[in-house]
Amino acid sequence: MIGSINAIVHKGKILKGYNTNAIGFMDAFHHIGFDVAGKDILVFGTGGAAKAVVFILNWLRANSIVIVGRSEEKTGTLVSRFGGKGRQLTSIGDQSFSVDLVVNATSVSSPEESAELADVIGSLRLEGCEWVFDVNYGRRENFWQHLAERQGIQFMDGLTALAYQARRTFALWTGIQVPPEVFLKALNGG
Numbered sequence: 001m002i003g004s005i006n007a008i009v010h011k012g013k014i015l016k017g018y019n020t021n022a023i024g025f026m027d028a029f030h031h032i033g034f035d036v037a038g039k040d041i042l043v044f045g046t047g048g049a050a051k052a053v054v055f056i057l058n059w060l061r062a063n064s065i066v067i068v069g070r071s072e073e074k075t076g077t078l079v080s081r082f083g084g085k086g087r088q089l090t091s092i093g094d095q096s097f098s099v100d101l102v103v104n105a106t107s108v109s110s111p112e113e114s115a116e117l118a119d120v121i122g123s124l125r126l127e128g129c130e131w132v133f134d135v136n137y138g139r140r141e142n143f144w145q146h147l148a149e150r151q152g153i154q155f156m157d158g159l160t161a162l163a164y165q166a167r168r169t170f171a172l173w174t175g176i177q178v179p180p181e182v183f184l185k186a187l188n189g190g
Contacts, residue, residue, distance in 0.1 A: 001055065002019045002022060002051050002052055002055045003051050003081065004019055004021075004048035004051050004052065005017030005018060005019050006018070006019055006020055006021055006048075006165075006169070007019075007020050007168075007169045007172055007173070009172050009173065018168075018169075018172060019051075019052050019055075020165045020166075020168040020169045020172070021048075021049060021052040021161070021165050022052040022053070022055050022056040022059075023056070023164070023165070023168050024161045024162065024163075024164040024165025024166075024167075024168060025052060025053055025056050025135075025161050025164075025165075026056045026059075026060060027161070027164035027165075027167075027168070027180070028133075028156065028160045028161035028164055029060070031160055031164070031180070032131070032154075032156060032160075034101065034130065034131055035060075036056075036057055036060035036061065036062050036101070037060060037061040037062070038061065038062075038063045039062050039063055039099075039100035039101055040062070040063050040064045040065075040066075040098065040099045040100050040101075041057055041062050041064070041065045041066070041099055041100065041101045041102070041103065042065075042066050042068065042097055042099045042101070042102045042103070043057070043065060043066070043067050043068065043084075043102075043103045043105055044068045044069075044089075044102075044103065044104050044105060044106050044117075045067075045068075045069065045104065045105035045106040046067065046069035046070075046071065046074035046075050046077070046078050047074075047105070047106070047107070049105040049106075049107075049135050050067065050069075050078060050105035050106075051078065051081075051082070052105075053103050053105045053135070054067060054078060054082045054084065054105075055082055057103075058082055058083060058084075064084065064085070065082075065083070065084035065085070066084060066085045066086075066087055066097075066099075067079055067084050067085070067086050067087070068086075068087045068088070068089055068092055069086070069087075069088070069089060070088070070089045070090075072086075072088055075087070075088065089116075089117070089120060092120060092124070093119070093120045093123050093124075094123040094124075095123075095124065095125070096125040096126070096127055097124070097125070097126055097127065097129075098126075098127040098128055099126060099127075099128070099129055100128065100129060100130050100131075101129065101130060101131050101132075101133065102126065102129060102131070102132045102133070102144075102147075103133045103134075103135070104132075104133070104134040104135060104136065104144045105135050107136065108136075109134050109136040109139045109142045109143065109144055110139045110140065110141050110142060110143065111141060111143060112141075117143075118143045121143050121144065121147050122143060122146075122147070124147060125151070126147075126151055126153065129151065129153045130153065130154060131148075131153065131154045131155070131156060132144055132145070132147055132148040132153050132154070132155050132156075133155075133156050133157075133158075133161075134155070134156070134157045134158060135158040135161065136157065136158050137157040137158040137159040137162065138157075138159075139157075142157070145157070159184075159187055159188070160184065162187060163180055163183035163184040163186075163187050164180055164183070166183050166187075167180050167182075167183050170183075
């Protein structure tokens, strides 16, 4: 359904693929108490993580989703598959967006990884935004976090989603349900 998988389960002669990233994102939203239903969302990225994010946002009944990508073709493909509106990265600099949530589903979070994206995000203005969610984690300097701090918006990196995704994958592979706190504690070095 999503077009990307990150976990394969072997049952007899059948291999079945799952995308626990999508469910991990959903669980992370629940963890912070953010209800996606009826919300307007801005998503950056067009790869596998973006597919999982946009899929689950639609599943959770987001009101509108704007997908921002570098490639018009990849952005268009994602919009065609999941809905929403597409925008090119080069067309959004120094603009204001009225959204409830911004999701970075690219692999880039620090200026060292992409000065171009850092500049675009540095000039972005958000109105009424409740959360900025970066699927990445562990960056020494994170321009998504700086965006949230500058504008008084709550920020969450991808560590929480990773813990929930790992929990779901572990359950698929072993049949054992482990409380999410165990994974969160392990990822936080505890």
